[in-house]
Amino acid sequence: MHINKIKHTNAGQFFLMAGPCAIEGRDIALRIAERIVTITDKFQIPYIFKGSYRKANRTKLNSFTGIGDIPALEILREVGETFDIPTVTDIHESEEAELAAPYVDVLQIPAFLCRQTELIEAAARTGRAVNIKKGQFLSGESMAFAVEKVKATNPESTVILTDRGNSFGYGDLVVDYRNIPAMQAHGAPVVMDCTHSLQQPNQSSGVTGGKPALIATIAKAAIAVGADGLFIETHPVPAEAKSDGANMLPLDQLEGLLEKLVRIRESIR
Incomplete structure (x- = not known):
């Protein structure tokens, strides 16, 4: 399925990128995808399954990185074919673009790598849609240059921009919702990574922490501001x-959250 098939399928509705952080195995990936497809079908939310085939950005040397590139990519392809949905995975080096492209519909550029010209060019050359996460150190306005790199390489490429907050001190992030309209001005749909x-x-334990109790808060605010899509990792x-x-x-908890978000979107339409 081409990424364009998820666009404007429900006028005014946001789309969803969701799934596990990493592909851990076939059965759990299919189980998560099946549940999310059921929920998104219920609310008529266009859906892209997300799963990293390889985790390259880890705090500790012995952190989980994946089950193997080809086995994980084959699971992503099976998810897409089984449920007739687009899939997205992240790449970290230029040669990974050609490796991953035959298996997925969207290639994702991690936030720390959003300025890596060769990586963005390699993703664009595959003809797949390119989702670029805004660096924690950049403004929404500065992402215009990332979009330009994709379009200069392949004018037909679909570009998506994703906000994931900005660094706030050494171990925390803060979301500046001004970045959503700022990035929409570049002509790309904008996603909030909730x-x-x-x-x-980089916690002292070597394991990344988080505040999942605030996912709904981030998501509600993003929809109220007018985000085109949401990115939610779930397990x-x-x-x-x-x-x-x-x-x-x-x-x-995903179904209850999406129900509330659909109501918020309807109220501001």
């Missing part, structure tokens, strides 16, 4: 997740 914006990275048992469990939404 989970990573609540991260508390049936976050405490057992192999990556970023400290800031993921429990899967059984």
